[in-house]
Amino acid sequence: MEKQKSFRGFMEKQKSFRVVMEKQLSFMGSERKKSKESPGKRGDLPIHLAARAGNLSRVKEILQNCSNYETKDFLAKQNLEGETPLYVASENGHDLVVSEILKYLDLQTASIVARNGYDPFHVAAKQGHLEVLRELLHSFPNLAMTTDLSNSTALHTAATQGHIDVVNLLLESDSNLAKIARNNGKTVLHSAARMGHLEVVKALLSKDPSTGFRTDKKGQTALHMAVKGQNEEILLELVKPDPVVLNLEDNKGNTALHIAAKKGRNQGLTCIRV
Structure with a gap:
């Protein structure tokens, strides 16, 4: 009797497990060998x-x-x-x-x-x-082109984390990955600049300096993002390809200099004005 109860309990657990998997994960293969499904x-x-x-x-x-x-x-x-x-x-x-x-x-x-x-x-x-x-x-190789729910590529995620070796590997596999923007319009360069990852910013700009002019849905460039952070070297790197980027305004009419002033980033202001 005790063994039967135990067995029924086990079967109920197995049934519950399969229901969860089917509903939440579209779990496949429920008809296959149960010895492999515990x-x-x-x-x-x-x-x-x-x-x-x-x-x-x-x-x-x-x-x-x-x-x-x-x-x-x-x-x-x-x-x-x-x-x-x-x-x-x-x-x-x-x-x-x-x-x-x-x-x-x-x-x-x-x-x-x-x-x-x-x-x-x-x-x-x-x-x-x-x-x-x-x-x-x-x-x-096509795995490099997959995206998550926010349309971020693996390159985007690696750049945000500052994994420069991974960034270089992915750029070598396909430099066009850097052009793919997230749902909010932010490119890989936007995120790397905001997070303060200097080497990643350098790597991205070396592949395509024009990405510094790409804007997100707020009309902001990577420079707009960078002035919100603390890394002055990144500001210099973003301005270096073409100082005209300093004059670009976002959807609210703010240049990167305006945002730096509002955020109290005085050192950043001095850095990119020189």
């Missing part, structure tokens, strides 16, 4: 746990027990956060595990998005995992 923390399957830990031998062992037919679908499974095994391996910087998993995937499966709006490539860029990104780019 969730751990966060709804992780054994393959998630192994990938998260960077346990390459365990990942290989799990995948070898799958038939060729079902491996790709198995690797498309998401936990409660919408994360695939490739996602968790990418997020945690396990490039060898990423390389192994990629052997079984196509572009569609490799770009499955988690509930936070990030795909494996994007989250690796956010964390600054250069070698993971190399592996992903080698297999699927």
Whole structure:
């Protein structure tokens, strides 16, 4: 009797888990082998746990027990956060595990998005995992063009975090990535300038100096954004390609100098007036 109650309890938990996955994640493969679907923390399957830990031998062992037919679908499974095994391996910087998993995937499966709006490539860029990104780019170069819910590319996210090595890698793969703006109109240069990442600003301007004239939906350039921060060197870098940018007004008629004065950035004013 006790075993029956325990079994019924287990089955109820499994049923609840499947309902959550179907409603929140469009979870696939509920008809496949249940031995591979027992969730751990966060709804992780054994393959998630192994990938998260960077346990390459365990990942290989799990995948070898799958038939060729079902491996790709198995690797498309998401936990409660919408994360695939490739996602968790990418997020945690396990490039060898990423390389192994990629052997079984196509572009569609490799770009499955988690509930936070990030795909494996994007989250690796956010964390600054250069070698993971190399592996992903080698297999699927088009991953560099994916965007999150705000239309940010992986380049945008890496630039915001100040990951200069990642920024350089992505610019080398496709310099046009720097031209893609977020939904609010802000380019990668806007964000890097606002966050004070000098080397990133230099890298972006070296690829295309004209991006300094791009405006967001408020009519503001990267220089408008930079004067709100504290990095004077960035102001000089943004003015260097063409000082005319100093005269550009936003939708409210403010130049970068006006905003610097309103924000009390006196050193910035002195810097860009010289």
